[in-house]
Amino acid sequence: MSANNATRRLIGGCRRTFSTNAPLRRPSTTGRATNTANSGQSSTRWTGRSVLALTASTGVLGFGLAAFALDSSPKRTASLFDGRAPGPQYASVKDMESAVKEMRKEIKALGENEDIISIDSDDLHAHGYSEWSTVNPDGLPVAVAYPRSTEQVSIIARVCHKYRVPIIGYSGGSSLEGHFSAPYGGISVDFAYMDKIVQFNKDDMDVVVQPSIGWQDLNAQLSQMDSGLFFPIDPGPSAKIGGMIGTNCSGTNAVRYGTMKDWVINLTVVLADGTVIKTRRRPRKSSAGYNLNGIFVGSEGTLGLVTEATLKLAIVPEETSVAVVSFPTIRDAASAAAGIMQAGIPVASMEVMDEVQMKVINLGGATAPRVWKEAPTLFFKFAGTKTSVKDNISRVKGITGANKGSNFEFARDEREQHLLWSARKEVLWSMLALRKEGEEVYR
Numbered sequence: 001m002s003a004n005n006a007t008r009r010l011i012g013g014c015r016r017t018f019s020t021n022a023p024l025r026r027p028s029t030t031g032r033a034t035n036t037a038n039s040g041q042s043s044t045r046w047t048g049r050s051v052l053a054l055t056a057s058t059g060v061l062g063f064g065l066a067a068f069a070l071d072s073s074p075k076r077t078a079s080l081f082d083g084r085a086p087g088p089q090y091a092s093v094k095d096m097e098s099a100v101k102e103m104r105k106e107i108k109a110l111g112e113n114e115d116i117i118s119i120d121s122d123d124l125h126a127h128g129y130s131e132w133s134t135v136n137p138d139g140l141p142v143a144v145a146y147p148r149s150t151e152q153v154s155i156i157a158r159v160c161h162k163y164r165v166p167i168i169g170y171s172g173g174s175s176l177e178g179h180f181s182a183p184y185g186g187i188s189v190d191f192a193y194m195d196k197i198v199q200f201n202k203d204d205m206d207v208v209v210q211p212s213i214g215w216q217d218l219n220a221q222l223s224q225m226d227s228g229l230f231f232p233i234d235p236g237p238s239a240k241i242g243g244m245i246g247t248n249c250s251g252t253n254a255v256r257y258g259t260m261k262d263w264v265i266n267l268t269v270v271l272a273d274g275t276v277i278k279t280r281r282r283p284r285k286s287s288a289g290y291n292l293n294g295i296f297v298g299s300e301g302t303l304g305l306v307t308e309a310t311l312k313l314a315i316v317p318e319e320t321s322v323a324v325v326s327f328p329t330i331r332d333a334a335s336a337a338a339g340i341m342q343a344g345i346p347v348a349s350m351e352v353m354d355e356v357q358m359k360v361i362n363l364g365g366a367t368a369p370r371v372w373k374e375a376p377t378l379f380f381k382f383a384g385t386k387t388s389v390k391d392n393i394s395r396v397k398g399i400t401g402a403n404k405g406s407n408f409e410f411a412r413d414e415r416e417q418h419l420l421w422s423a424r425k426e427v428l429w430s431m432l433a434l435r436k437e438g439e440e441v442y443r
């Protein structure tokens, strides 16, 4: 997706209906009380046998493929050739209810008394529908599980596998294209309670985290520890590591730091049948084994659920700054951007917003009292040493000026940096807030 696309709106977009298609009983407790950060002690190392297990089980979580992989009855095969798409074959609502019951029993047997599975209708709705999504298929999950450990995730997956219940991972819920919707019902696995730093390896510049730690929270904790390190991938403000791996996300820092796949060292993953695997070992020099990170990063939870991730960290630059400059047309802004890349100026970020988006920011008031010029605008971040930042800013100023850029403005302190940059980060919410009845925001 391109978050920085010009604003487009679909007037009169279709209204959606959603139904709680599983009238289950409300659990006695859906408490979100304690948070036990058990990390996957039961993990097995990656082996050839696990490769087979992966191949055998991927189809179950993957929507379309599942029916082919698992159902080879003649009727199905015929439908391959007569042009009718074979739909996925999943459990009935009744079987899904049985699966929920069985999961509860098994998890209880582990000695944990809390009921980690919710069938609260608000909960189901919040996990199957989102206002910011470009698509919201009908259907909601029949239950939302809140596992506390890799072991619990494994039980959930194993039981779902047995009953053919779809599993949908859920971390920050900020993805924009219906990634976490539940068209076939199934169980949404929300990692809300698995949000801890498991281990911080300062000297190796990496960190082991659970999937539901937000990138902003991770950075706040790294800063509190005075680590001098940070995690540079910055998609939606509420995004969390599990979902960021799921979408192979980018962010405004991508021009300098790349995307999610560049920062994952290794993963603990629960496969569709409950098998727990580790993708590789931590040493970066290691060249052993398949690139399993590359399979799971960007697979949107269809191949397995990530329950732990080891991530690289970057050095906090000595100096940062933010600059903003506006242009008469998008074309001028684009040629300035190209000029800057071709000059090899190492900007930390570079983002564009068009005149409609700038207007929306003004109307929305998220950055009031500041009023922005309603013209195509480039946003830059600079990072480096004091002298390099100063030097790079003046070169960018030169290039934007040569492309009809005007009102070049750079932040003098941290507060101003934050204010200037917040316009870019607020734009989606401002657009959503200003929608008229029946309008939808396209990105």
Ligand SMILES: Cc1cc2nc3c(=O)[nH]c(=O)nc-3n(C[C@H](O)[C@H](O)[C@H](O)COP(=O)(O)OP(=O)(O)OC[C@H]3O[C@@H](n4cnc5c(N)ncnc54)[C@H](O)[C@@H]3O)c2cc1C
Binding pocket: 003, 132, 168, 169, 170, 171, 172, 173, 174, 175, 176, 179, 180, 191, 211, 234, 235, 236, 237, 238, 239, 240, 241, 242, 243, 244, 245, 246, 247, 248, 249, 250, 251, 252, 300, 301, 302, 304, 305, 306, 307, 425, 428, 429
């Ligand atoms: C204001 C705003 C700005 C944004 N800017 C950008 C941007 O610049 N670049 C960009 O790429 N995106 C951007 N996004 C989109 C979004 O933030 C990213 O897609 C982000 O990676 C989603 O993370 P999440 O934790 O919210 O994931 P979720 O929405 O919870 O899940 C995303 C996907 O990952 C799967 N998943 C979740 N947890 C796990 C897990 N533990 N294991 C396996 N699969 C899992 C889900 O099933 C789903 O398919 C933006 C969103 C907003 C609202």
Ligand SMILES: *[C@@H]1O[C@H](CO)[C@@H](O)[C@H](O)[C@H]1NC(C)=O
Binding pocket: 208, 266, 267, 268, 278, 279, 280, 281, 282, 283, 308, 309, 310
């Ligand atoms: C990464 O590999 C190391 C071993 O090198 C292991 O201790 C660690 O648990 C792995 N990380 C994850 C998230 O599985």
Ligand SMILES: *[C@@H]1O[C@H](CO)[C@@H](O)[C@H](O)[C@H]1NC(C)=O
Binding pocket: 248, 250, 259, 261, 293, 294, 295, 297, 298
């Ligand atoms: C993730 O996205 C990047 C581009 O942003 C792409 O180069 C890479 O191949 C993707 N990674 C995976 C594992 O698909």
Ligand SMILES: *[C@@H]1O[C@H](CO)[C@@H](O)[C@H](O)[C@H]1NC(C)=O
Binding pocket: 343, 344, 345, 346, 387, 388, 389, 391, 392, 395
């Ligand atoms: C950015 O600044 C540094 C330090 O002054 C300099 O070495 C580098 O060449 C600059 N980059 C560009 C392309 O201007």
